[in-house]
Structures are given as structure tokens and as C-alpha cells.
Amino acid sequence: MKVIIIGGVAAGAKAAAKIRRLAPDAEINLYTDDDYVSYSSCGLPYYIGGAFEDFRMLLVRTPAEFEKQKIHIHLKHKVIKILPDTKEVLINVIDKNKNIKKPYDKLVIATGARARIPEIKNVELPQVLPLRTLNDGKKLKELTVKSNKAIIIGGGYIGMELIEAFVKRGIHVTMIQNSSHLLTRLDTDMSELIYEQLMSISHSRFDILLNENVTEFVGDSNRFYGAKLSSGQFIDGNFAVLATGIIPNSEIALEAGIELGVTKAIKVNEKMETSVKDIYACGDCCEENLIIDNKPTWYPLGSTANKEGRCAAMNVCGITERFAGVLGSAVTRCMDLTVSQTGLSEKTARIRGIEPISVTVTKDDKVGYMPDSNNITLKLTAEKSTGRLIGGQAIGSMDADKRINTLASAILAKLTAAEFCMNDLTYAPPFSPTIDPLLNAAMMLRDKILKE
Amino acid sequence: MKVIIIGGVAAGAKAAAKIRRLAPDAEINLYTDDDYVSYSSCGLPYYIGGAFEDFRMLLVRTPAEFEKQKIHIHLKHKVIKILPDTKEVLINVIDKNKNIKKPYDKLVIATGARARIPEIKNVELPQVLPLRTLNDGKKLKELTVKSNKAIIIGGGYIGMELIEAFVKRGIHVTMIQNSSHLLTRLDTDMSELIYEQLMSISHSRFDILLNENVTEFVGDSNRFYGAKLSSGQFIDGNFAVLATGIIPNSEIALEAGIELGVTKAIKVNEKMETSVKDIYACGDCCEENLIIDNKPTWYPLGSTANKEGRCAAMNVCGITERFAGVLGSAVTRCMDLTVSQTGLSEKTARIRGIEPISVTVTKDDKVGYMPDSNNITLKLTAEKSTGRLIGGQAIGSMDADKRINTLASAILAKLTAAEFCMNDLTYAPPFSPTIDPLLNAAMMLRDKILKE
Numbered sequence: 001m002k003v004i005i006i007g008g009v010a011a012g013a014k015a016a017a018k019i020r021r022l023a024p025d026a027e028i029n030l031y032t033d034d035d036y037v038s039y040s041s042c043g044l045p046y047y048i049g050g051a052f053e054d055f056r057m058l059l060v061r062t063p064a065e066f067e068k069q070k071i072h073i074h075l076k077h078k079v080i081k082i083l084p085d086t087k088e089v090l091i092n093v094i095d096k097n098k099n100i101k102k103p104y105d106k107l108v109i110a111t112g113a114r115a116r117i118p119e120i121k122n123v124e125l126p127q128v129l130p131l132r133t134l135n136d137g138k139k140l141k142e143l144t145v146k147s148n149k150a151i152i153i154g155g156g157y158i159g160m161e162l163i164e165a166f167v168k169r170g171i172h173v174t175m176i177q178n179s180s181h182l183l184t185r186l187d188t189d190m191s192e193l194i195y196e197q198l199m200s201i202s203h204s205r206f207d208i209l210l211n212e213n214v215t216e217f218v219g220d221s222n223r224f225y226g227a228k229l230s231s232g233q234f235i236d237g238n239f240a241v242l243a244t245g246i247i248p249n250s251e252i253a254l255e256a257g258i259e260l261g262v263t264k265a266i267k268v269n270e271k272m273e274t275s276v277k278d279i280y281a282c283g284d285c286c287e288e289n290l291i292i293d294n295k296p297t298w299y300p301l302g303s304t305a306n307k308e309g310r311c312a313a314m315n316v317c318g319i320t321e322r323f324a325g326v327l328g329s330a331v332t333r334c335m336d337l338t339v340s341q342t343g344l345s346e347k348t349a350r351i352r353g354i355e356p357i358s359v360t361v362t363k364d365d366k367v368g369y370m371p372d373s374n375n376i377t378l379k380l381t382a383e384k385s386t387g388r389l390i391g392g393q394a395i396g397s398m399d400a401d402k403r404i405n406t407l408a409s410a411i412l413a414k415l416t417a418a419e420f421c422m423n424d425l426t427y428a429p430p431f432s433p434t435i436d437p438l439l440n441a442a443m444m445l446r447d448k449i450l451k452e
Numbered sequence: 453m454k455v456i457i458i459g460g461v462a463a464g465a466k467a468a469a470k471i472r473r474l475a476p477d478a479e480i481n482l483y484t485d486d487d488y489v490s491y492s493s494c495g496l497p498y499y500i501g502g503a504f505e506d507f508r509m510l511l512v513r514t515p516a517e518f519e520k521q522k523i524h525i526h527l528k529h530k531v532i533k534i535l536p537d538t539k540e541v542l543i544n545v546i547d548k549n550k551n552i553k554k555p556y557d558k559l560v561i562a563t564g565a566r567a568r569i570p571e572i573k574n575v576e577l578p579q580v581l582p583l584r585t586l587n588d589g590k591k592l593k594e595l596t597v598k599s600n601k602a603i604i605i606g607g608g609y610i611g612m613e614l615i616e617a618f619v620k621r622g623i624h625v626t627m628i629q630n631s632s633h634l635l636t637r638l639d640t641d642m643s644e645l646i647y648e649q650l651m652s653i654s655h656s657r658f659d660i661l662l663n664e665n666v667t668e669f670v671g672d673s674n675r676f677y678g679a680k681l682s683s684g685q686f687i688d689g690n691f692a693v694l695a696t697g698i699i700p701n702s703e704i705a706l707e708a709g710i711e712l713g714v715t716k717a718i719k720v721n722e723k724m725e726t727s728v729k730d731i732y733a734c735g736d737c738c739e740e741n742l743i744i745d746n747k748p749t750w751y752p753l754g755s756t757a758n759k760e761g762r763c764a765a766m767n768v769c770g771i772t773e774r775f776a777g778v779l780g781s782a783v784t785r786c787m788d789l790t791v792s793q794t795g796l797s798e799k800t801a802r803i804r805g806i807e808p809i810s811v812t813v814t815k816d817d818k819v820g821y822m823p824d825s826n827n828i829t830l831k832l833t834a835e836k837s838t839g840r841l842i843g844g845q846a847i848g849s850m851d852a853d854k855r856i857n858t859l860a861s862a863i864l865a866k867l868t869a870a871e872f873c874m875n876d877l878t879y880a881p882p883f884s885p886t887i888d889p890l891l892n893a894a895m896m897l898r899d900k901i902l903k904e
Contacts, residue, residue, distance in 0.1 A: 010886070043821060043881045057821040161880075291874070303879035306886045327876035331883050340878055369495060369509040401878045402854035405888075406861050412875050413865030422743070422776040423864050426783035426792055426853040427755035428613075429495045434462070434758045436857075 003316060004089055004104040005030040006079045006252075009133075010302050011283025012110030013038035013061060014309030015316070016071045022317040028071045029102065031091055033078035036134040037063055042302045044137035045158070048144060049165030055138055082107065082256035084276045106278050106316045109258075109266060110309065111249035113284035113300050118153065118244050121216035127224035127239040128217050131158055132246070140241065144169045147238035151175075151227050153214055154243035155182035160334040162241055163198075163206050167335065173206035174235045176227065178213050185330075187345045189360065190379055190393045194339055197395065201335050209235075246300065248285045261287035263298035270322040272312035280316060282308035289325030291412060292343055292390050293352055299326045328391075329408045331401040340401035342408040343391030346381055356391075357384040357452065359444040363437035365396050367429040376400055380407070380417070380441040387416035387449045403438045417445040455768060456541055456556040457482040458531045458704075461585075462754050463735025464562030465490035465513060466761030467768070468523045474769040480523045481554065483543055485530035488586040489515055494754045496589035497610070500596060501617030507590055534559065534708035536728045558730050558768045561710075561718060562761065563701035565736035565752050570605065570696050573668035579676035579691040580669050583610055584698070592693065596621045599690035603627075603679050605666055606695035607634035612786040614693055615650075615658050619787065625658035626687045628679065630665050637782075639797045641812065642831055642845045646791055649847065653787050661687075698752060700737045713739035715750035722774040724764035732768060734760035741777030743864060744795055744842050745804055751778045780843075781860050783853040792853035794860040795843030798833055808843075809836040809904065811896040815889035817848050819881040828852055832859070832869070832893040839868040839901045855890045869897040 003019055005012045008030045016030050030037065038061040047055055063073040074091075080099070081090035088101045115130030117123060127143065129136055144150075150166045152159045155177035166173045181191035182198075198208060213230040217240060226237040248265035259275035261267035265287040272280045284300035286308065304326055314321035331340040349356040358381040365376040376396030382389050392407040394400040410420050421443050425436040455471055457464045460482045468482050482489065490513040499507055515525040526543075532551070533542035540553045567582030569575060579595065581588055596602075602618045604611045607629035618625045633643035634650075650660060665682040669692060678689040700717035711727035713719035717739040724732045736752035738760065756778055766773035783792040801808040810833040817828040828848030834841050844859040846852040862872050873895050877888040 040819060040821070040881065040886070042879070042886075043819060046822065046881055051823055052821050291876070301879060302886050303877070303888075324874040325876075329876045329878045331878035331880045333880065333882050338883075342876070342878070367492060367495060369492070369504050370498060371503055399851045399854060401883050402851060402857065405854065405858040405877045408876055408878075409858050409861035409867070409872070410865065412871075413862065413867050415861070415865050419864070420861070424743070424777075424779035424781045424794070424860055425755070425857045426781045426794070426860075427494070427753060428783045428785065429492065429498055430785050431783050431790075431853050434492070434494075434754050436755075 001026045002103060002105045003028045003108065004102060005108040005110060006089065007110035007112050007283065007285070008032040008034070008037035008073065009039060009041055009112055009283070010305035011112075011309035011312070012108065014306050015108050015110060015282060015313040016066065017061070017069070018310050018313030019316055020069050020071055022313065022319065029074065030066070030071060031074045031077040031079050031089070033076060033094060034133055034135070035075055037066070037073050037075060039134050040302070041132065041134070044131055044134070045161035045165045047137055048141045048162070049168040055134065055141070058134060079252065082252060082279070084256055084279065087278065107280065108312055108316060109253055109274070109279065109281040109285060110283045111252060111285040113246040113248045115242055116245040116247050117242060120214050122219070123217060123242070125217050125219055125224060126221055127219060128242065130242040131162065143239045144171055147171055149174070149237045151235055151237035151240040152243055153240060154245065155208065156243060156245065157183070157330070157332040159243040160332050160339070162243060164334050167205045174237065175206065175208045176212045176214055176229065176235065177208065177210050180211050182208070183339060185345065186339070186341060186393050187347055187379065190377070190395060193377055193395055194337070197337055198334060201337065246284070248298065248300070250285050253281065253285070261296045263287050263296055265298045270324065271315040271320065272308055272323060273315065280312040282312040291325045291327055293354065295352060297326065297328065299328050301330060327408050327411055329404060331404065336397060337395065338398055338400040339395050340404040341391070341393040342404050343389070343411045344381060345391055345393060349381060349390060354390060355384040356381045357445070357449055359441055359448055361437055361441045361444060363440055364433050365399070365437065366431060367433050370429050376403070376437050378403060378437050378441045380445050382417045382445055382449060384449070384452065387418060387446070388414055389417055389420060403436070406438055417442050417449060421446050453478045454555060454557045455480045455560065456554060457560040457562060458484075458541065459562035459564050459735065459737070460484040460486070460489035460525065461491060461493055461564055461735070462757035463564070463761035463764070464560065466758050467560050467562060467734060467765040468518065469513065469521070470762050470765030471768055472521050472523055474765065474771065481526060482518070482523060483526045483529040483531050483541070485528060485546060486585055486587070487527055489518070489525050489527065491586050492754070493584065493586070496583055496586070497613035497617045499589055500593045500614070501620040507586065507593075510586060531704065534704060534710075534731070536708055536731065539730065559732065560764050560768060561705055561726070561731065561733040561737060562735045563704060563737040565698040565700045567694055568697040568699050569694060572666050574671070575669060575694070577669050577671055577676060578673055579671060580694065581691075582694040583614065595691045596623055599623055601626070601689045603687055603689035603692040604695055605692060606697065607660065608695060608697065609635070609782070609784040611695040612784050612791070614695060616786050619657045626689065627658065627660045628664050628666055628681065628687065629660065629662050632663050634660070635791060637797065638791070638793060638845050639799055639831065642829070642847060645829055645847055646789070649789055650786060653789065698736070700750065700752070702737050705733065705737070713748045715739050715748055717750045722776065723767040723772065724760055724775060725767065732764040734764040743777045743779055745806065747804060749778065749780065751780050753782060779860050779863055781856060783856065788849060789847065790850055790852040791847050792856040793843070793845040794856045795841070795863045796833060797843055797845060801833060801842060806842060807836040808833045809897070809901055811893055811900055813889055813893045813896060815892055816885050817851070817889065818883060819885050822881050828855070828889050830855060830889050830893045832897045834869045834897055834901060836901070836904065839870060839898070840866055841869055841872060855888070858890055869894050869901060873898050
């Protein structure tokens with residue numbers, strides 16, 4: 001069996017390793033246009049921030065380690081066309097600038113996603129870059145050494161994590177967000193709270209400008225001055241990061257006649273099969289099923305990529321395995337602030353045709369007399385008609401995601417708020433108040449649903 | 453409506469406050485033989501350890517605050533008899549050494565539990581004491597000031613927490629456990645790991661002696677020397693704590709003809725009603741339903757006491773509320789080690805007639821390259837015949853209980869290991885590895901169940 005895998009960051013690398021374990025005789029070739037393979041891109045902000053200094057810590061497996069397992073890694077090999085009729089891929093060998101064709105029996109598309117590059121004048125300057133690949137991370141880390149002012153365009157998860165990274169490097173940060181809120185996957189009330197809390201811990205180390213657009217980057221290839229905003233303001237900076245979202249690398253699939261989903265990512269079934277026989281897709285390039293309503297979503301995250309890579313590999317090898325989908329669980333940290341969510345926000349629920357009902361509580365996350373007790377704000381959302389839990393959002397200190405995962409299990413199990421109130425959560429003063437804030441919120445939500 | 457409440461630490465105090473909110477005209481009298489009311493006994497180890505210096509931090513509500521709400525608190529008033537026929541209680545006013553009778557329409561028994569005092573020679577010495585009441589805690593705290601060697605008898609949760617407390621006070625600790633394992637609610641393999649891990653972080657600050665019995669405490673009311681062990685060894689110490697378990701204060705109920713459960717704690721239904729009309733019980737003195745098998749258990753914990761007090765109060769006031777029971781979720785910390793569990797251990801499952809199947813995994817609790825990454829060991833247990841999750845045990849660093857609560861939701865919802873594998877847990881490098889250890893364990897358990 002000849003297996004070709006396109007892309008090798010998370011899903012592709014996972015698929016390669018799993019296929020090798022299941023099919024010792026398979027011929028496995030992995031092509032990537034990247035200079036690196038099998039690395040933790042989610043770790044880049046921590047590498048930049050100095051949690052560790054050697055970028056090789058981010059490498060899960062090196063090409064040499066893959067080669068020992070007879071998994072052939074081809075770096076700087078860009079697959080430019082999939083030819084399903086002849087079961088071949090057309091590959092551009094970047095360094096030699098020549099094209100080659102390779103046959104496959106099974107093809108795994110794990111092309112991931114790329115940074116969305118906004119249309120801003122001089123966006124192509126070398127001091128303006130996204131954070132997506134390991135190369136991006138290395139360049140950004142180099143820039144932090146010789147800089148004292150950074151500009152971040154975009155207020156999503158990557159932007160949040162980069163505020164922390166740059167502050168830890170002693171670099172002042174200005175974040176510019178084109179909408180009225182940060183982290184727009186959350187509900188507006190929660191986003192507002194995040195902004196407030198970040199401002200309260202900023203201590204002039206970073207600024208966040210909302211409702212601002214960058215119209216132009218100012219500088220040349222040798223020198224960078226900063227960014228001009230539509231308001232007329234000029235923001236000084238030694239470099240700028242584009243943290244303005246990502247786009248699935250699904251064009252190559254579309255061109256090959258593979259069906260895309262409503263989210264423009266590649267459509268797959270539970271076995272990670274695309275619409276074309278013997279072609280699988282996994283990771284950030286493909287669409288997910290949202291377990292809550294069994295409708296498509298695109299939630300490109302490392303944990304999901306890993307699971308999808310594993311699932312694709314098993315089915316490639318003839319072992320039926322099903323990936324049920326995602327709940328949309330995620331967490332990010334910015335300084336001492338943890339933001340986490342699972343399931344649907346109120347606004348997303350409405351977009352998806354579910355009428356939500358929510359409560360928000362702010363409580364101590366540990367017993368108040370413990371010295372490291374902090375506030376946690378929890379928003380719990382249920383489907384109004386049934387009381388079934390459909391989402392949660394948390395803002396708090398380090399372990400705010402703890403409550404979100406407890407909720408994820410409940411959402412997966414389709415528990416109602418009333419049923420969740422029967423939960424028995426651990427209690428000791430260093431860990432939670434006597435009644436966990438999650439139970440306070442669930443009881444309030446249950447009562448609110450009863451009153452409606 | 454005349455309401456009498458016996459006992460006022462957690463359940464009793466909660467019941468009093470809740471009844472007041474629901475029944476503004478009720479006459480509420482709370483009698484306790486304690487010097488204090490409404491305090492966090494779970495916080496005593498942290499008070500002793502110096503997390504805070506003022507014991508008043510432990511007080512949830514003072515008698516004066518209760519009085520403002522017209523809840524009459526009678527300290528040092530010991531209820532010595534319940535007279536259901538005449539609906540009265542007989543009370544000994546301790547300071548005056550006289551007995552009085554008071555009538556009730558509704559009675560709430562919240563007598564809690566008391567320390568089990570082992571039969572050891574000289575156990576009555578003033579330097580030998582349990583840790584149960586706030587008075588115990590104050591005495592222990594005073595002893596730590598003038599001591600440099602402590603002895604702890606018993607290796608349960610309180611013992612664990614006191615190791616930490618005394619070490620933080622610079623006091624050397626010797627723990628003496630009469631069985632071969634610590635924390636015997638956990639399975640033996642997990643208890644062994646706890647012992648190993650504690651030894652590895654001891655750095656001579658504490659010793660733990662297993663399979664040892666204290667035969668005699670040596671000293672007099674002025675001076676304490678230490679404890680003689682059955683092995684002949686003599687352990688030096690300035691004081692000794694009896695952390696040898698607790699006993700429900702259910703005798704007063706039994707004498708009044710109220711039914712006790714198989715665990716010797718007071719039997720109650722979901723409405724916290726005892727077998728005698730208009731008499732309710734809540735908190736550590738009463739038995740719980742284990743949600744997993746709907747059979748009785750006794751799991752005296754602060755969080756449960758709080759919920760039961762609330763439930764009893766509502767039913768006292770004529771509002772039907774049901775307390776479903778417990779899962780047995782708990783957490784404790786000793787130094788940098790967190791131990792947490794929910795549901796049934798393998799051995800408890802067998803005792804309760806459920807054939808268990810388990811897996812144990814040891815994994816990084818965060819991505820390995822994060823500087824504060826630590827090991828976590830998770831044991832997951834399912835019912836062999838159905839695959840339904842019935843328990844989990846975790847040993848790890850600070851947030852090990854995070855995974856246990858995620859599991860508690862799943863056990864509550866009666867998810868199987870296979871169903872739990874579909875869970876979508878948050879991922880970011882400071883919070884967990886790409887695939888959470890809980891999912892690793894669940895997948896292994898699912899596969900093991902399939903193979904059986």
C-alpha cells in the first residue's frame with residue numbers, strides 16, 4: 001500500500017506515525033512545503049515568550065526519527081495538484097524548482113490552514129509577519145531580541161498569547177483589534193469583561209485599541225516605524241504580527257473535485273473520508289461536526305487535528321474508526337488571565353437556530369480565605385426549550401478551564417442544567433469553594449429555566 | 453413554625469440561613485455544644501499551616517450576624533435527648549449545668565461527626581488531640597508555635613493536610629499509619645504511588661511509618677515526650693494529632709427511635725427526612741445515596757453537608773427539593789501533591805458487587821516543554837459488563853482534581869468509556885498535552901473492555 005500524506009505539522013505527522021504502527025509494510029511518503037515537520041505550533045507563543053529557549057523542544061519527531069520508521073519525509077516539497085483519476089499527486093520540489101508526480105493508493109490531505117493576510121498597505125514588509133509556522137516563530141523570536149515595541153493586529157487567541165509572550169520579553173505591546181471586542185468567539189458581555197480585566201493587569205505594559213483599523217505599515221526592508229490607523233493615530237513599533245485569523249488550505253482539494261463544506265474547509269465523514277474514494281482529510285484543512293447540533297463547524301485546533309489524524313490513519317488501514325466531532329472546547333491564557341469555553345455561546349447558538357438561555361456568575365474560585373483565591377466568571381448556556389446544556393464560557397485565573405472541561409462532559413452527555421445540579425464536584429479549600437461556582441451557576445440556570 | 457436545629461458547623465448553619473430566607477416568620481433556634489458556629493472546618497489545616505493567621509477568617513457567619521436575621525444561636529447548649537412524642541428536645545446548658553426543654557414543629561439534626569479516638573494508653577493527655585472543631589484547630593495552632601516535632605496518627609485526608617501544615621510551620625512530622633497504605637479509600641496501587649511520591653518530596657521534613665501502631669503516649673499534663681510503637685520504636689514529638697477517622701453523631705437519633713442506615717449514620721430519604729415525621733437530618737451525621745449504584749454510603753464532606761443543609765431547609769419550609777446523593781468526589785493536597793478521586797475504586801466496586809475493569813496511565817499534565825509540566829497518574833475504572841464509567845483516581849500536581857471533576861460529570865451521566873472518548877477537552881500548552889491524559893486513559897480503557 002502506497003500512502004501519500006500532504007502536510008506534516010499535527011494531523012499529517014500523527015497520521016503517518018499511526019499508519020506505520022498499523023501497516024508495517026505500507027510505503028509512506030509525507031510531503032510538506034514547510035522546512036519542518038511534526039511540531040507543536042500551539043507552543044510557539046511560549047517559545048517566543050521564553051518558557052524555553054531551544055525551538056527544537058517544539059519538535060515532536062524529527063525527519064530522521066521518521067526515517068528510522070521508514071516514513072519518508074520530504075520537506076520543501078509542495079503538492080500543487082491532486083490527480084484522483086490516475087491516483088497521483090503533482091509535487092513542486094521547491095529548492096530545485098521542478099515538478100514530479102507520485103502515485104498513491106491512499107491519500108491523506110493534512111494541508112492545515114494558513115494565516116489570513118489582511119489587505120493593508122506594505123503588509124509585505126519583512127517586519128510584518130503572521131505566527132503560523134515554526135519559521136514564523138523563529139523569525140518573531142529573533143525580532144523580540146532587538147525590539148522594544150511590538151504591534152499585534154487582531155484580538156483572537158494568538159493575539160492574546162502573544163501579548164503575554166512579548167510582555168515577558170520586556171517588549172511593550174499595542175494590540176489593534178478592528179471590532180469592538182476581543183475574542184469574538186465569546187459572547188459580548190464576556191469579551192467586555194476580558195478587556196476590562198486585561199486593562200487592570202496591564203500596568204502600561206500593553207495597550208489594546210478596539211474599533212481600529214490599520215491602513216498602512218510604515219517602513220522599508222531595513223527599518224520599520226509602525227502602523228497608521230484609520231483614526232489617524234500612528235502606533236510606534238519595531239515589528240507587527242498579523243494575528244487576523246486563518247483560512248483552511250482547502251483549494252487543492254477543491255481543484256481536484258473534492259467537496260468542500262459550508263465553512264469552505266474540506267468536507268469529511270466520520271471516517272475522515274472526503275467525497276473522493278481513497279482520499280482522506282484531517283486537521284485544520286477540514287470541517288468538523290459540532291456534536292451539539294450535528295451540523296458542520298470549523299474549529300481548527302491542535303487537539304482535534306491530532307484525533308483526526310489518528311482516525312484517518314485507522315481508516316486508511318482498513319480499521320473502522322469514527323470521529324464524532326467537536327464541542328468547541330478551547331482555552332487561552334494572557335498573563336494571569338485564563339479564558340476558556342466549550343459548546344455554543346449565546347450568539348452562536350442563535351446563529352445555529354437554537355434559542356439559548358444563560359446565567360453569568362462571578363464567584364471565588366477557591367475558598368475566600370485561601371491566599372491564592374481569585375474571581376472566576378462563568379457563563380452557562382442551555383437550550384431554552386429543553387434545558388439541555390449547550391455551552392459555557394469562563395474567565396478566571398489559572399484553572400478556569402477546569403470548570404469548562406467538567407461542563408464539556410455534561411454537554412457531551414446531553415445533560416440538562418437540572419441534571420447537572422446533581423453533580424458531586426471535589427471540594428477542598430485550595431481547590432474550590434464549598435459549592436463549586438459551576439454548581440452555583442447550574443442551579444441559577446435551572447431556576448431561570450423553570451421560571452420562563 | 454418553631455424550628456430547632458441541632459448542630460451548626462456546616463449543614464446546620466446552612467439550613468438555618470436558608471430556612472430564614474424561605475420562612476421569614478419561622479422561629480429558628482440553633483443549639484450546639486461547640487463554642488463556635490458556622491465555620492469552615494475543612495480550612496483548619498490551612499489556618500494551622502499559616503495560609504492566614506486570624507481564625508476568624510474561618511467563620512462564615514457569626515452568632516451576631518445570625519441574630520440580626522433572628523436566628524437564635526445557642527452556643528455550649530448540648531441537646532441530649534430528642535422527644536418525638538411531645539416534639540421537644542432536652543438541652544443541657546453546659547455553663548450552667550442545667551437541663552431545659554424546648555418544643556419544635558420541625559427539627560433538623562445536623563450533629564455532624566466526631567473524631568474516632570483510638571484506644572491508646574494516655575490518649576487523654578492534653579498534647580494529644582484530634583482536629584475536628586475550631587477549638588481543636590486553635591489548640592493545634594498554639595502547639596505549633598512552641599513545637600518542633602509533631603506526630604500524626606493516621607494517614608487519611610486530614611493527616612495528609614496536616615503534614616503540609618506542620619512542614620510549612622517548620623515542624624518535623626512523623627506520620628504513623630496502622631495499615632500498609634495511606635489514603636485507604638484509594639486502590640492499593642495508587643496508595644503505594646502516593647507513598648513513593650511523598651517520600652520523594654519529603655527531604656527529611658517528614659517521615660511516614662506504615663504498618664505501625666502506637667501503644668502508648670509518653671508524658672504528663674506538663675510535658676510530652678512522644679509515642680511508643682508496637683514495634684518497640686519510640687517516636688519523639690511535642691504533640692500528637694489523632695487523625696484516625698470520624699464517627700457519625702447519630703446516637704441521639706437512634707435513642708429517639710430514628711432509623712439509622714447500614715453505615716450507622718442517620719438514614720434519610722431524598723428530602724432529608726428521617727424515619728420520624730417532622731425530623732430531618734443533614735450533614736456528616738447522615739447517610740448518603742451513592743448515585744452510581746443507588747445504595748447507601750457514608751461520605752461526610754463539607755460540600756455535601758452544605759447541599760444537604762440546603763435541601764433539608766427547603767423541605768422543612770414545604771418546598772419539595774431532592775438531594776440525589778453523592779459520587780464520592782474528593783480532593784486533598786499534601787505539599788506539591790494533589791490526590792483526588794470520584795466514584796468507586798476497584799476494591800470498593802467489588803465490595804459493592806460491581807465487577808470493575810481499570811487502566812492506569814502516567815502522563816505529562818501539560819505539554820512537556822512547558823516549565824511547570826508535571827506527571828499525572830490517572831486510574832480509570834468502568835463496570836466490566838457494561839463499560840459504564842464508575843470511578844477515577846488521580847495523583848498529580850495542583851490541578852489533578854481538574855480531570856476528576858471532568859470524570860464526575862461523565863459518571864453522573866452514566867457515560868461508557870467509549871462514549872467518553874468522544875469528549876472534546878480544552879487544549880493549550882500551559883493547560884494540558886494535545887491529547888488530555890483523561891482521553892488517553894479512556895481510550896485505553898475502551899480498548900481493554902473491547903478485548904475482554
